[in-house]
Amino acid sequence: KLRVLSGMQPSGQLTLGNYIGALQNYVKLQHSHECYFMVVDLHAVTVPQDPAALKEQTEAVAALYLAAGIDPKQATVFLQSTVTAHAELGWLMTTLTYMGELERMTQFKDKSAGKESVGAGLFTYPSLMAADILLYNADLVPVGDDQKQHLELTRDLAQRFNGRYGETFTIPEPYIPEVGARIMSLDDASRKMSKSNPNAGSYIAMLDAPDVIRKKISRAVTDSGREVKFDPQNKPEVSNLISIYSQCAGKSISEIEAQYEGQGYGPFKKDLAEAVVAVLEPIQRRYAEIRGSGELYEVLRQGKEKAEVQANRVLRQVKEKMGFVVL
Numbered sequence: 001k002l003r004v005l006s007g008m009q010p011s012g013q014l015t016l017g018n019y020i021g022a023l024q025n026y027v028k029l030q031h032s033h034e035c036y037f038m039v040v041d042l043h044a045v046t047v048p049q050d051p052a053a054l055k056e057q058t059e060a061v062a063a064l065y066l067a068a069g070i071d072p073k074q075a076t077v078f079l080q081s082t083v084t085a086h087a088e089l090g091w092l093m094t095t096l097t098y099m100g101e102l103e104r105m106t107q108f109k110d111k112s113a114g115k116e117s118v119g120a121g122l123f124t125y126p127s128l129m130a131a132d133i134l135l136y137n138a139d140l141v142p143v144g145d146d147q148k149q150h151l152e153l154t155r156d157l158a159q160r161f162n163g164r165y166g167e168t169f170t171i172p173e174p175y176i177p178e179v180g181a182r183i184m185s186l187d188d189a190s191r192k193m194s195k196s197n198p199n200a201g202s203y204i205a206m207l208d209a210p211d212v213i214r215k216k217i218s219r220a221v222t223d224s225g226r227e228v229k230f231d232p233q234n235k236p237e238v239s240n241l242i243s244i245y246s247q248c249a250g251k252s253i254s255e256i257e258a259q260y261e262g263q264g265y266g267p268f269k270k271d272l273a274e275a276v277v278a279v280l281e282p283i284q285r286r287y288a289e290i291r292g293s294g295e296l297y298e299v300l301r302q303g304k305e306k307a308e309v310q311a312n313r314v315l316r317q318v319k320e321k322m323g324f325v326v327l
């Protein structure tokens, strides 16, 4: 079986973008692949986090994995910080990474833009992400479009290590969905939907109540036209909504265009909201059950144990190859 690894940051509430771009693919892949899905809490602290909020969000992301359909019997679900090999290999990968490579990362440029001071961890984050993936010799990494560049760097680092120290790492491939890899903000179609956006109207959180979802969609920016037409260049806002609709309702883009021909945006937005609610409501119900049941920590403990076996094996190999004394 091919091996899959991916993760999400508990840096806010998971959004519909996280779900469509990544989480729903995790759920699909678990049946055919050996999967490791983690909550990347060490990445979340690359920007300041309130400790109580971090803990709550970490539990929420893990519970949402399960609520969305990840079965801990099929896939290993764990918290990154509980498997200490991540931090260790992360450091070793940092030493292998060139400053210029990190300077080219667009996510760093976006997240540091206009800030007076940013933590060094925000800059070196891609090296830790490489470690996350390489520790499991993952073949496939399901991610949204925004992570493509980081994954390229992971591949370069794996090749560099293998070249210098001998074949060690599998070179991972990205697994990027054709539709929905980049869901845009509801208030600005030039920016991706992001859980850390301070404007809650810009995203749909997976845990938003149905009425909140309806309100956010009715307020989503469109254009002054009235044609429901997929044309990302000229109609980025409407095209984004069509992508969301297509993913949530399982309809093709041309079906949606035909369905709303000549009707304007009103009926389209109404149905879109119901399609989103239909996807998220059952997940929210399961989420409430999971948070109430107390099973989460046990799942995460077992996940940690399984992940550790694999990660420690690779870390040991790496340290031996680099010339550390391994006792």
Ligand code: AQP
Binding pocket: 007, 008, 009, 010, 011, 012, 015, 017, 018, 019, 020, 021, 022, 142, 143, 144, 145, 146, 147, 180, 181, 182, 183, 184, 192, 193, 194, 195, 196, 197
């Ligand atoms: N807008 C999006 N459309 C499709 N996929 C997306 N992903 C993120 N935003 C979108 C994918 O979700 C996974 C988890 O992302 P992450 O937690 O590692 O952080 P991120 O990529 O930086 O996502 P956010 O939501 O924008 O978080 P913050 O605001 O904390 O930076 C990844 O696979 C990502 O591609």
